[in-house]
Amino acid sequence: MTSRIGQATGVLGVLEDRKKETVKQFLMSIPKQLRKRVRVVCSDMYDGFIHAAKEVFGKRIQIVVDRFHVAKLYGNGLDELRKKEWKRLKKTLSKEDYKKLKERCGFCEKGPKI
Numbered sequence: 001m002t003s004r005i006g007q008a009t010g011v012l013g014v015l016e017d018r019k020k021e022t023v024k025q026f027l028m029s030i031p032k033q034l035r036k037r038v039r040v041v042c043s044d045m046y047d048g049f050i051h052a053a054k055e056v057f058g059k060r061i062q063i064v065v066d067r068f069h070v071a072k073l074y075g076n077g078l079d080e081l082r083k084k085e086w087k088r089l090k091k092t093l094s095k096e097d098y099k100k101l102k103e104r105c106g107f108c109e110k111g112p113k114i
Contacts, residue, residue: 020049
């Protein structure tokens with residue numbers, strides 16, 4: 001668990017596990033005066049963490065999902081769509097047309113070759 005004030009990031013603690021009760025217990029260990037100053041919580045989309053933060057900080061807290069996990073979720077969805085589309089094209093195009101398309105758009109299959 002980390003904190004961020006301005007550009008400075010610091011480690012608050014390393015938790016034993018990701019269970020909601022563990023997270024909630026840790027957040028409750030933060031002095032009440034400091035908990036009142038927390039305005040935003042950044043999470044990796046884990047429900048246990050989000051619910052613990054809401055219970056400890058209340059409705060005033062803003063929950064933000066970190067961009068790494070948003071990008072990963074988006075990328076996974078896009079990859080699934082790409083696979084489905086290639087399967088559909090393989091069924092609907094002639095073998096010759098499908099082969100030509102693969103040759104011209106080879107980077108579409110597994111991402112760009114660098």
